[in-house]
Amino acid sequence: MENRRESSHTRRDFHYLLKHSAAPTTPDHFKQHLTTPDMKLLLTILILTFAPLAASAQNNAPQPVDGTDCSELFFKALLDEDAAAISNLISNDFTVTSFNGQTIDGRALQQAIGQGYIVIDSGMLTGTRTRTYGDVAVVQGFWNVSARIQNNGFNGNVAYTTICVRSGGKWKVTAVQLTPAQ
Secondary structure: OHHHHHHHHHHHHHHHHHHHOOOOOOHHHHHHHOOHHHHHHHHHHHHHHHHHHHHHHHOOOOOOOOHHHHHHHHHHHHHHOOHHHHHHHEEEEEEEEOOOOOEEEHHHHHHHHHOOOEEEEEEEEEEEEEEEEOOEEEEEEEEEEEEEEOOEEEEEEEEEEEEEEEEOOEEEEEEEEEEEOO
Protein backbone atom coordinates (compact mmCIF):
# COMPACT_ATOMS: atom_id res chain seq x y z
CA MET A 1 0.00 0.00 0.00
CA GLU A 2 2.72 2.47 0.92
CA ASN A 3 4.34 2.01 -2.48
CA ARG A 4 1.14 3.11 -4.16
CA ARG A 5 0.97 6.26 -2.05
CA GLU A 6 4.58 7.06 -2.79
CA SER A 7 4.10 6.62 -6.51
CA SER A 8 0.89 8.70 -6.59
CA HIS A 9 2.60 11.35 -4.45
CA THR A 10 5.49 11.34 -6.92
CA ARG A 11 3.06 11.66 -9.84
CA ARG A 12 1.37 14.65 -8.15
CA ASP A 13 4.75 16.32 -7.62
CA PHE A 14 5.64 15.73 -11.24
CA HIS A 15 2.34 17.23 -12.48
CA TYR A 16 2.79 20.19 -10.13
CA LEU A 17 6.26 20.82 -11.53
CA LEU A 18 4.96 20.64 -15.08
CA LYS A 19 2.21 23.17 -14.41
CA HIS A 20 4.37 25.63 -12.49
CA SER A 21 7.67 25.16 -14.22
CA ALA A 22 9.30 28.01 -16.13
CA ALA A 23 10.34 25.55 -18.86
CA PRO A 24 8.31 25.66 -22.06
CA THR A 25 5.73 22.87 -22.16
CA THR A 26 3.71 23.61 -25.30
CA PRO A 27 4.72 24.04 -28.92
CA ASP A 28 3.86 27.77 -28.69
CA HIS A 29 6.29 28.16 -25.81
CA PHE A 30 9.01 26.45 -27.83
CA LYS A 31 8.37 28.79 -30.74
CA GLN A 32 8.65 31.81 -28.46
CA HIS A 33 11.83 30.62 -26.74
CA LEU A 34 13.77 29.12 -29.66
CA THR A 35 15.18 31.61 -32.12
CA THR A 36 16.26 30.74 -35.64
CA PRO A 37 19.96 30.50 -34.67
CA ASP A 38 18.97 28.19 -31.80
CA MET A 39 16.99 25.99 -34.17
CA LYS A 40 19.88 25.87 -36.64
CA LEU A 41 22.26 24.90 -33.85
CA LEU A 42 19.86 22.23 -32.61
CA LEU A 43 19.44 20.86 -36.14
CA THR A 44 23.21 20.84 -36.68
CA ILE A 45 23.75 18.96 -33.42
CA LEU A 46 21.09 16.39 -34.37
CA ILE A 47 22.60 15.88 -37.83
CA LEU A 48 26.12 15.49 -36.45
CA THR A 49 24.86 13.07 -33.82
CA PHE A 50 22.81 10.80 -36.07
CA ALA A 51 24.66 10.98 -39.41
CA PRO A 52 27.36 8.50 -38.34
CA LEU A 53 24.66 6.12 -37.12
CA ALA A 54 22.83 6.30 -40.45
CA ALA A 55 26.06 5.74 -42.37
CA SER A 56 26.99 2.69 -40.30
CA ALA A 57 23.48 1.26 -40.65
CA GLN A 58 23.73 1.50 -44.43
CA ASN A 59 27.05 -0.33 -44.50
CA ASN A 60 26.31 -3.09 -42.05
CA ALA A 61 27.16 -5.82 -44.53
CA PRO A 62 29.97 -8.05 -43.27
CA GLN A 63 33.35 -7.35 -44.86
CA PRO A 64 35.31 -10.40 -46.04
CA VAL A 65 38.44 -11.21 -44.05
CA ASP A 66 40.13 -13.20 -46.84
CA GLY A 67 39.55 -14.60 -50.32
CA THR A 68 37.63 -17.66 -49.11
CA ASP A 69 35.31 -15.52 -47.00
CA CYS A 70 34.82 -13.14 -49.93
CA SER A 71 33.76 -16.00 -52.20
CA GLU A 72 31.43 -17.51 -49.59
CA LEU A 73 29.78 -14.14 -48.89
CA PHE A 74 29.24 -13.71 -52.63
CA PHE A 75 27.37 -17.03 -52.88
CA LYS A 76 25.41 -16.19 -49.72
CA ALA A 77 24.34 -12.87 -51.28
CA LEU A 78 23.20 -14.80 -54.38
CA LEU A 79 21.20 -17.17 -52.17
CA ASP A 80 19.69 -14.23 -50.26
CA GLU A 81 19.01 -12.45 -53.57
CA ASP A 82 20.68 -9.40 -52.04
CA ALA A 83 21.74 -7.11 -54.89
CA ALA A 84 23.12 -4.51 -52.42
CA ALA A 85 25.41 -7.07 -50.77
CA ILE A 86 26.56 -8.27 -54.19
CA SER A 87 27.34 -4.67 -55.10
CA ASN A 88 29.55 -4.37 -52.00
CA LEU A 89 31.35 -7.63 -52.78
CA ILE A 90 32.20 -7.29 -56.46
CA SER A 91 34.86 -5.21 -58.18
CA ASN A 92 34.09 -2.56 -60.79
CA ASP A 93 35.33 -4.88 -63.56
CA PHE A 94 33.52 -8.01 -62.28
CA THR A 95 32.41 -10.69 -64.76
CA VAL A 96 30.67 -14.01 -64.42
CA THR A 97 30.92 -16.70 -67.09
CA SER A 98 27.88 -18.95 -67.12
CA PHE A 99 27.26 -22.55 -68.23
CA ASN A 100 27.06 -21.70 -71.92
CA GLY A 101 30.17 -19.51 -71.93
CA GLN A 102 28.22 -16.26 -71.85
CA THR A 103 29.83 -13.47 -69.84
CA ILE A 104 27.87 -10.80 -67.99
CA ASP A 105 29.13 -7.87 -65.96
CA GLY A 106 28.39 -6.93 -62.37
CA ARG A 107 25.71 -4.37 -63.15
CA ALA A 108 23.76 -6.88 -65.28
CA LEU A 109 24.03 -9.48 -62.49
CA GLN A 110 22.75 -7.00 -59.89
CA GLN A 111 19.81 -6.05 -62.12
CA ALA A 112 18.96 -9.70 -62.81
CA ILE A 113 18.96 -10.45 -59.06
CA GLY A 114 17.05 -7.28 -58.16
CA GLN A 115 14.38 -7.85 -60.83
CA GLY A 116 13.91 -11.54 -60.06
CA TYR A 117 15.35 -12.93 -63.32
CA ILE A 118 17.71 -15.03 -61.22
CA VAL A 119 16.18 -16.77 -58.21
CA ILE A 120 18.28 -19.09 -56.05
CA ASP A 121 16.01 -21.46 -54.14
CA SER A 122 18.80 -23.27 -52.29
CA GLY A 123 22.54 -23.64 -52.49
CA MET A 124 25.35 -25.26 -50.54
CA LEU A 125 29.09 -24.95 -51.10
CA THR A 126 31.31 -28.02 -50.69
CA GLY A 127 34.89 -28.97 -51.39
CA THR A 128 36.15 -25.40 -51.16
CA ARG A 129 39.85 -25.04 -51.88
CA THR A 130 41.65 -21.69 -51.82
CA ARG A 131 45.05 -20.77 -53.16
CA THR A 132 46.22 -17.34 -52.11
CA TYR A 133 48.94 -15.41 -53.91
CA GLY A 134 49.46 -12.21 -51.93
CA ASP A 135 46.44 -10.04 -52.69
CA VAL A 136 44.84 -12.56 -55.08
CA ALA A 137 42.89 -15.67 -54.11
CA VAL A 138 41.66 -18.42 -56.43
CA VAL A 139 38.75 -20.23 -54.80
CA GLN A 140 37.36 -23.45 -56.28
CA GLY A 141 34.70 -25.89 -55.19
CA PHE A 142 31.24 -27.21 -55.87
CA TRP A 143 27.90 -25.50 -55.45
CA ASN A 144 24.86 -27.76 -55.09
CA VAL A 145 22.20 -25.36 -56.28
CA SER A 146 18.52 -25.20 -57.11
CA ALA A 147 17.78 -22.07 -59.12
CA ARG A 148 15.56 -20.47 -61.74
CA ILE A 149 16.98 -18.25 -64.45
CA GLN A 150 14.19 -16.49 -66.34
CA ASN A 151 11.81 -19.22 -65.08
CA ASN A 152 14.02 -22.03 -66.43
CA GLY A 153 14.81 -24.34 -63.53
CA PHE A 154 18.19 -25.81 -62.74
CA ASN A 155 18.98 -28.30 -60.01
CA GLY A 156 22.40 -29.89 -59.61
CA ASN A 157 26.07 -29.52 -58.86
CA VAL A 158 28.08 -26.71 -60.36
CA ALA A 159 31.87 -26.49 -60.26
CA TYR A 160 32.86 -22.90 -59.51
CA THR A 161 35.99 -20.81 -59.58
CA THR A 162 36.07 -17.34 -58.06
CA ILE A 163 38.95 -14.91 -58.33
CA CYS A 164 39.10 -12.53 -55.38
CA VAL A 165 41.44 -9.55 -55.14
CA ARG A 166 42.36 -7.42 -52.13
CA SER A 167 42.47 -3.77 -53.17
CA GLY A 168 42.52 -0.83 -50.80
CA GLY A 169 42.38 -3.28 -47.89
CA LYS A 170 39.08 -4.80 -49.05
CA TRP A 171 38.49 -8.18 -50.68
CA LYS A 172 36.36 -8.13 -53.84
CA VAL A 173 35.23 -10.83 -56.25
CA THR A 174 36.52 -9.98 -59.74
CA ALA A 175 35.52 -13.07 -61.73
CA VAL A 176 33.32 -16.16 -61.38
CA GLN A 177 33.24 -19.21 -63.66
CA LEU A 178 30.34 -21.68 -63.33
CA THR A 179 30.41 -25.10 -65.02
CA PRO A 180 27.82 -27.88 -64.62
CA ALA A 181 29.45 -30.86 -62.89
CA GLN A 182 28.77 -34.43 -63.96
